[in-house]
Amino acid sequence: MQDIQSYISDNKNRFINELIELLKIPSVSADTAFSQDVLNTADAVMKALKDAGCDSVELCETPGYPIVYGEKIIDSNLPTVLVYGHYDVQPADPINLWDSPPFDPVIKETQLHPEGAIFARGACDDKGQMYMHVKALEYMTKNDKLPCNVKFMIEGEEEVGSESLAWFVPRNKEKLANDVILISDTGMIANDIPSITTGLRGLSYVEVEVTGPNRDLHSGLYGGAVANPINVLTKMIASLHDENNHITIPGFYDKVEELSTEERAEMAKAPFSLEKYKNALDIDDVYGEAGYTTNERNSIRPTLDVNGIWGGYTGEGAKTVIASKAYAKISMRLVPNQEWEEITQLFKKHFESIAPAGVKVEVKPHHGGQGYVTPINNIGYQAASKAYEQTFGKKPIPQRSGGSIPIVSLFEKELESKTILMGFGLDSDAIHSPNEHFGIWNYLKGIETIPYFYEYFTELSK
C-alpha cells in the first residue's frame, strides 16, 4: 500500500496521458454536429470509472445526452459522497484564436504553470477537474483507502443548461441519496492561495430577435425611412444599463441580497491587485456598476452581458443593406435570492415593452439557474478546508464566485444536501476562451487533495 504522493509520482505520466485521450474527443454539447463525439465521451468516462474501481457503472438514458453513473458502496452505515462533473465542453469558437488545435492537446509551460499545462478545450472545464476525482478513486480503491461510499454522476449537458439532469435527478432520488456532493468545476485564487467557492451566481440566458421589414432592403432606397432592426437592437440593449451601469429592468434588484458593511469589509481582505488585473487583460480601466469594487461587481452583484450579437452583412467588404432581422444572446448573472425564472420574465416583459413601432421583438428564454451559498460551518466545508490545509500547507480562503453552476441549487432542493465546490483551476486558465488550459501541478494537486476530503468527511460525520 502506498501513500498518495508516491502513488501520484509513480503514475503521473499515465494520469496525464489518460486525460489527454479524453480531451481529444470534441464533446461540444451546444452543436449537434458533435453529437456522436459527446456520446463517445460518455462511453470513455464509463470505462474510466469501471477501471478506477466502481462496482457498478451505467449509462442512464435521458431526453438528451446520457448521464454516466457509477458507484462503490462499501458499507451502508458509512457516509456517501456524490461526485458530480460534466463530460461536455464549450464550443471552441473562435477557433482561429487558438495557438494549437482545441482538440489536439499539447503541454506547454506558462508563467503561472512552470511545470506545464495541458492546452485543450475542456482541459480545466471540466474534463480535467472531473478526471481528478476518477484518479483519486483509483488510488483509494487500489490501495484500500476508501473510507466511505462513493457515487459518481457525470453529465453531458452542463454547458447548455443541464436540462436532462434536471429531469434525471428528481426521478432518481434514491439512487443519488448522499451526505455531501463534491464538485470540482470552479477555480481558486492562486496556486499559493488556495480557496474554496462558497457562493455562486445564478443565471438567466435569453436570445432576442428583432424583426423590421419583411426582407433585407437596400440601405440607399430605404435608409432613414424604416426602422433598421440592428440600430433598434443597439438602442434597446444600450437602454438596459443607466449611466451608473445599473440595470434598468423594473423589479430586477427587488430581491437582491445586500451585504452589510462588515461583510463587504471582510471580502475586501482577499488579495487583489487592480493593476495586475488590468495588465492581465490589457485594458486601461475596469468598467462596471457605480459604488462597487471589481471583486464585488463580479461576485455579489447581478450583471447583464451580451454574449453574442449578429445581423446584416458580416462578410468581407461592404454591403449596403438594411437587414430584416437582428439577434443577440444576452445573459444575466444573478445573486442569491433572485429567482431566475422570475428575472427571465421581467426581462422578457421589459424588453418587449421598449420595442419601438416598426419592429417586432421576440425573447426566447434559453436556460437559467439559481444562485447558491454554502455556510462555512458545514462539515463538508470543514472537511475540504482540512484537506487543502494538508496538501497546500495553508488554510483555504472561502470565496464567492461570479460564475454559475445552476444544478447546485437543484441538488439542494431535490437531494437535500449541500455541495462543496473544490476547484483547482485558475482564473487565467481561459475556460470558455481560446487556449483553455489546466496546470499539471493543479491536476495532480487535486488528485492528492481529494482522498483527504473523504478521510476527514468520514471522520467528521461520525
Next chain:
Amino acid sequence: MQDIQSYISDNKNRFINELIELLKIPSVSADTAFSQDVLNTADAVMKALKDAGCDSVELCETPGYPIVYGEKIIDSNLPTVLVYGHYDVQPADPINLWDSPPFDPVIKETQLHPEGAIFARGACDDKGQMYMHVKALEYMTKNDKLPCNVKFMIEGEEEVGSESLAWFVPRNKEKLANDVILISDTGMIANDIPSITTGLRGLSYVEVEVTGPNRDLHSGLYGGAVANPINVLTKMIASLHDENNHITIPGFYDKVEELSTEERAEMAKAPFSLEKYKNALDIDDVYGEAGYTTNERNSIRPTLDVNGIWGGYTGEGAKTVIASKAYAKISMRLVPNQEWEEITQLFKKHFESIAPAGVKVEVKPHHGGQGYVTPINNIGYQAASKAYEQTFGKKPIPQRSGGSIPIVSLFEKELESKTILMGFGLDSDAIHSPNEHFGIWNYLKGIETIPYFYEYFTELSK
C-alpha cells in the same frame, strides 16, 4: 431594316436567354472566393459588346478587377454617348432566404410583373440593366440606326466602391471623352409611372472594431467587472441618433442642402401610399427623422444605418462568454454638398471620442462618394424625357433617389459631363436582397427606349 419594336419581338427569346447566361456567373466582387467568376463575367461582357457591333473592345487592366471598354466611333463630328454599367453583383447572403438559387436564374410571374421576371442575383442590379444597352446597340448597328458615337465602360467593382474605376478614369480622360454619360442602375416609380433619377445621395461606409479584454472571457467570472465590447458597441451606436432620430455627430448637418417649402411641396406631389408602403414591408409603422416625410427621409435627408454587426458567440445554443472584440459596418447616406471624406473624418473623430475607458476603438473607412444632382434643363435629361414619352406614352417624373452611385460625381469632376440615370427597375425588385428580379417587360422596354435617347440627344446636340 426593322423598327425597334419588331426587332425586339423577333429577338425577344434570345435577348432573355443571353441575359440568363450572364446571370449564371456569380460575379460577387466583395468576396475573393468568386474572383475567377468576376473575371469570367468580364470576358462574357467583352464578347457581348463585340457581337453587338463595337469596332474595338478591350479589357483594361486596373489595380483590381478589369474594366471592359468598347466603342463604335462613326464620325468624330457627331456627339458621343458614354454608357457606364457594372458586371459585378452584391453577395447573395443570406442564401437560405432565396426561393430559388441566386445564380440559377428562373422566370416567374409576380403581381407587378405579370409578363414574368427573371429571378437571380444581379438580374436588375446591374447585369440586366447594363445588358439593355448592349442589345440596344445591337439593334442600332444591325439596322444602321446608330446616329452618333458610342463608348461603353463596364466595371467590376461597383458593389465594393469602384476604387479601380476611380484610378482608371483620370488616367483615360481622352479615351473616355464624351458629351453625355448614360447609366441604367436606378429604378422608376412604377411601370405606368416612368421617372428619371435626377439626384443621388452620397455615401460614407466605415467598419468599426471595439476591443475590450485581450481574450474572450467567462461571463460568470468577469461579467460586470470589465467593459463588454458588445455592450459598449451597442451604447456607442445607440448614441449616434438622438430622440428625434437626428444624427448626433458634431458638424454632420453643417453642409446639408435644406430644401425650400416650395420644393418640398413639389416633391410631395409624387404618388405615394403610406399604407401600401407599410404593407409591402410588413411593418406596423415607419420610423425616421422627426419633421420629415418618408419620401424626404429616404431622398433629401442624410441617414446613418448599421449594415452589419457581429461579436461573441452566434452559433447554436448558448455560450457564456464576454467577447474580446465586437464589430459593425456602418454607412451614412449623404445629400448634395456634404463632402463624403469630411463626413468620414467627422464620424471617425466622434466615434473614437465616445469610447469609454476600458475599450479601444478603431474606425476603418471602407469607401464613399459624393451626392449628385442633374438639372432638368440639361439636354441629356430632355433627350431621355422625350425617349420615355415616346415608348411609355407619358412624360417621366424627375425624382431624387436615396441610393448612391458614387462614381457619378467622379465622372462630373474628371470627364466634365453630366450623367443621365435612365433606370428601368422597380423598388420592389429586391436589389441587394434575396430574390432579386427584373421584369421582362422592363428589360424589353429599356431596350426599346434607349435608341430613342440616342436619336433625340443627337438632334438636340446640333
